[in-house]
Amino acid sequence: MSYYTLIASLPHLPTHFDVERPPISRPRLNQRLKDLDEPDAEVVQQLANFLAWDRQTLDRSEQNVIDDYERLRQEIHHPIVLEIVDNRINIRTIVSALRRRRNAQDPPRGVGQLVQPIRDRWKEPQFGLQKRYPWIEPFEQCMLNGEAVAAERHLYEFTWRLYSRMADQFQFSFEAVLLYLARWSIVDRWTSRDREAGLARFDQLLEETLGEFARLDI
Numbered sequence: 001m002s003y004y005t006l007i008a009s010l011p012h013l014p015t016h017f018d019v020e021r022p023p024i025s026r027p028r029l030n031q032r033l034k035d036l037d038e039p040d041a042e043v044v045q046q047l048a049n050f051l052a053w054d055r056q057t058l059d060r061s062e063q064n065v066i067d068d069y070e071r072l073r074q075e076i077h078h079p080i081v082l083e084i085v086d087n088r089i090n091i092r093t094i095v096s097a098l099r100r101r102r103n104a105q106d107p108p109r110g111v112g113q114l115v116q117p118i119r120d121r122w123k124e125p126q127f128g129l130q131k132r133y134p135w136i137e138p139f140e141q142c143m144l145n146g147e148a149v150a151a152e153r154h155l156y157e158f159t160w161r162l163y164s165r166m167a168d169q170f171q172f173s174f175e176a177v178l179l180y181l182a183r184w185s186i187v188d189r190w191t192s193r194d195r196e197a198g199l200a201r202f203d204q205l206l207e208e209t210l211g212e213f214a215r216l217d218i
Contacts (some may be wrong), residue, residue: 002171007092010124017160018153029184033177040174043078047178050076050085051185069111080166080178087162090114091155094133096123098140133158153191155198160186 009032011023024032033044050072070090076082087113096125097118107119114129121128126136135158142151160183167179 003174003177006036006178007172010180013180014187017156017183017186018152019187019191019192021191022184024184029181040177042207043081043174044178044181046072046076047081047084047181048076050081050088051182076180080175082176083166083183084163086113087159090133091159092116094127094129094136095139095155097127098136098143102143156190158184 013023028154033041036044053068053072073082073085076085093108093112093114100108101122107115107122109115117129118127126133126140130136135154139151139154141146142154150183163179163183163186167176167183170179197199
């Protein structure tokens with residue numbers, strides 16, 4: 001399949017994720033992707049599996065979450081998808097660590113590449129990660145103030161900018177398709193969130209927004 005034809009058939013993504021609705025519905029997006037070659041379709045499915053895992057419900061056990069992550073990580077080989085996976089896991093690890101430190105708990109065990117650096121620099125501001133993750137300080141302040149929606153927005157802002165910078169490197173390629181899907185997912189998550197959730201307890205919103213990992217004692 002021609003990537004040029006596929007990408008040309010997709011409506012432009014907004015310049016920012018904070019819009020009323022995605023530029024294309026999920027069924028129509030799936031329809032556009034149905035003619036991908038089998039190897040590419042498999043990679044897209046792996047990305048879709050991870051994005052679905054990332055939005056998992058709260059009735060999962062901690063071990064199921066860890067097992068699913070490890071399985072997905074072993075199945076994925078495309079570097080763009082791996083980068084998307086690692087970014088989301090790193091964000092979840094940081095959020096979990098901030099919550100545990102706020103509650104005077106021990107560092108998380110967790111999964112991913114940031115677990116040990118956070119444990120090593122547990123008492124430092126932003127765990128010494130502020131240059132790499134500038135969202136930590138404003139997110140933590142919002143967390144401490146109970147400003148749930150503002151905190152959530154900082155996470156989306158960082159991820160949206162990261163994927164947009166990555167997408168700037170590719171044109172009419174399979175990588176461009178993957179990064180379109182990743183950014184579309186951000187728009188979809190933001191526009192489909194519970195608009196009344198800002199009235200709920202902050203920890204509950206984090207769990208609804210970030211999934212099981214937001215409250216895992218791991």
